Amino acid sequence: MIVPGYRDHPAEPWDPIAPADPGEAEDFLRRCYLENPRLGPVEPRLAIVRAQIAATGSYVHTTDELTHGARMAWRNSSRCIGRLYWRSLRVFDRRRARTADDIFHLVVHHLETTAAGGRIRPTISIFPPAQPGRAHARVWNEQLIRYAGYRTEDGGHVGDPGQIAFTDRMRGLGWQGKGEAFDVLPLAVEVPGEPVRLYELPERAILEVPLAHPEFGWFAELGLRWHAVPAIANLRLSIGGVQYPLAPFNGWYMGTEIAARNFADTDRYDLLPLVAARMGLDTSQESTLWRDRAMVELNRAVLWSFERDGVTITDHHTESRRFIAHLRNEEKAGRPVPADWTWIVPPLSGSATPVFHRYYEEMDLRPNFYPGEEAHCPMRSH
Template sequence: MRYDQWRMPDRSEAEEFIRLFHAEHPDQPVPLLTRLRQVADHLDRYGTYRHTRAELDFGARVAWRNSSRCIGRLYWQSLRVIDRRNAVTPDDIHAGLCDHLRLATNHGRIRPVISVFAPATPFRSAPLVWNSQLIRYAGYRAADGTPIGDRAQTGFTDTVRRLGWRAPGGWFDILPLVIQTHGDKPQLYEIPRELVLEVPLSHPDFPRFAELGLRWYAVPAVSHMRLRIGGVDYPLAPFNGWYMGTEIGARNLVDPDRYDLLPVVARLLGLDTRSESTLWRDRALVETNVAVLHSFQAAGVRITDHHTESRRFLTHLAREEAQGRTVPADWSWIVPPLSGGVTPVFHRYYDAAELSPNFHLDEDARARANGTCPVGP
C-alpha cells in the first residue's frame, strides 16, 4: 500500500515506543502511564496520535540506531532533528528542504540532520519528494546511445524532463526536486546553486586525474525512505550523515550502472587492461578512492575512510551491547566494498533483527525515484 495515505497506527507498536522512550528518558514531565492513556485516548477519538517534540527527536535518532545497513551509527545521538510537521504547501516544503541542506552542509563540516514532515491524516495525504536523494546528478543517453552522467538516474531524469525540466545535458547536472502534496500534481523546484557544495576530484600523485573533470556533492541526504515511529509513518523525512569515501569511490563513480569509470581511470594510469590477472580493476579502484579522500580533505569537507569507520562501528557495537541492546546489521552493507577482508567488521556475524523505530523503502517510493511510475498525482 501507499504509506503517504492515512493508516491507523498499530496500538501495540505505539505503546511499545512510548514505553521505550520513557525507559531511556525516565525523567519526563508526563508520567508513563499518563502518556499511555493520552495516546490510547487519541487513538480512540481520532484514529491517530501526535508525537511530542521529545518523542519525535528520540524516535528519529533510534531509527538511525536501528538501521541495519548503516555503518556510521556510532553518532546516532548527535542527529539533529528538524520538526517540519507544520509545512503544508509545496513552497513551505521546498523551503524546509533548502534549510536542511544549509544546516547539513555547514560550510563543509557536515552535520547529521533529519527533517521530519507531516504524516498522513484521515483528511490529508502526506507530502512526498520523488527524488531518492535531495541532491542527485542527472543521467542521459546521447543520440548514439552513449550514457552521459549518472546512469542510475536516467529514468528519473526522463520523468522530470516530461514534467518540464530543461536538461543541460552534462555529466554532473543537479536534478530538480519533485515535490507532491495533497491533491496537487507533482511540482518541480530547483535547488539554489549556493546550497550544493561540490568537491572537484584530484589525485595527490597523478596530476592528470584532475583532467577528468570529476566531482561529487558533499551531502548524501536520502529522501525517499519512510520513517516509522511508534506506528506513525512519516513518508517524507530526508536524512543525512557524511560520506564514507568508498560510497563515492567504490560505488557511485565505478559501478557499471552508475559512472563506470574504472576503465577510464585505468587508461589514465597507464595500466595493462588486457588481462584480469593484472588486477587493473583493483589498482584503479584504490587510486580512485585515494582521489576521493584526498579531494574532500583538501577542500575541508568532512568524509571518513572505511578502515576508520569499521573500527568505529565495532565501538558502537560494544557500547550498545553494554546497554543490553541488540544491534541489527546487514553484513553485505556493513562490510565495505573495498578491502573488506582487512577491515575488522568482516570477520564476524551480526544480528538480523528488524527493530522499531526504523526507516523503510516502499515499492511506490522506489518506483518514483526510478522514474517508473506514471507522471501525475
C-alpha cells in the same frame, strides 16, 4: 525557484497508511521514557495516546518523542555502518509545513545548515505524518541531490546512468538540464490535492567537491566532482506506529560510496577503465588486477579531495572500527544491534576491516526507516 517551462502532472496514487497500532505505540513510549528519565512517568502519557488512537486512528508525538524516536530509528537501521553517533542526530520538526513551497524552502534550509563550512552534520527534517486513509506530502527524488543522466544518439550516455529514467520523467515535466555529466536534478514536490511541482535547488544549497589526486596531476583534468551531503529523501520513518513519509535524512559520505560504487559500478559512471588507461595499466587480462588498482586510486582521490577542501568524509577502515565501537556500546546498554553483513562490509578491502570477520543478526526493530516507492538506506546511499 520553480523550474521554467514546468508543466503540471496529475498526482500519483499514494500508498495506503494503516491506523497506528496501540501496542507498537506503547512499546515505543515505554522505551523512549525509560531511556529519557527527564520526561517523567510514562503512564499518564500512555493514557492520552490510547485515547487519541481510539478517536482518530493516530496520535501526535511531542517534540521530545519525535527527536528520540528519529534517533532510535537510526540506531536500528540494519544497513547503516555509521550508527556510532546516533545520539548526535539533529532533528528538525517540520510537521507544520503544508505547501510545496514550504517544503522546498525547508529542504533548502536543511541542506544549507547541514553543510555549513564543510562540517557535515547528521540531520533529519521530519514533515507532517500520514493520516490513515488520507494522502500525504512527498518528494519523488530518491535523494535531495542527484546528478542527471542523459541518453545520447549513439546509444551511450552522459551523466549518471542510474538516473536516466528519473531524468526522463523530469524532462517530460518541462525540465531541460544542460546535458552535462554533473547536472543537479530538480526537486519534485507533491502535496495532497495538487500536481507535482519542480524546483531548482539554489547553488548555495549544493556543496560540491572538485576531485583531484595527491600524485596524479592528470586526474583533475577528468573534471570529476561530487556533492557532499547524501540526503535520502524517499524513506518512510516509522515511530511508534506513526508514519512519516517525508523525512529526508543525511549523515556524511564514506569514500567508498562515491569511488567504489557511484564511480566504479558498471551501471553508474563506470570509470575504472578510464582511470586504468590514464594510469597506463595493463588491462589485457583480469589477473593484472587493473580494476583493483584503479579503484584504490579513485578512492584516494575522493578522500584526499574532500579532506583538502575541509569537507567531512570518512574512510572504510575508520568507519568499520567505529561500528565495532557502536556494537560494544549497545551491548553494554543491553540492546541488540541489527546488521546486514552485505551492507556493513565495505565494497573495497572488506576482509581488511574488522566488520568482515563476524556474523550479525538481522532484526526489524522499531522505530526504523522503511522503503517508500523507491528507497535506499540513510547512510549507504551510493
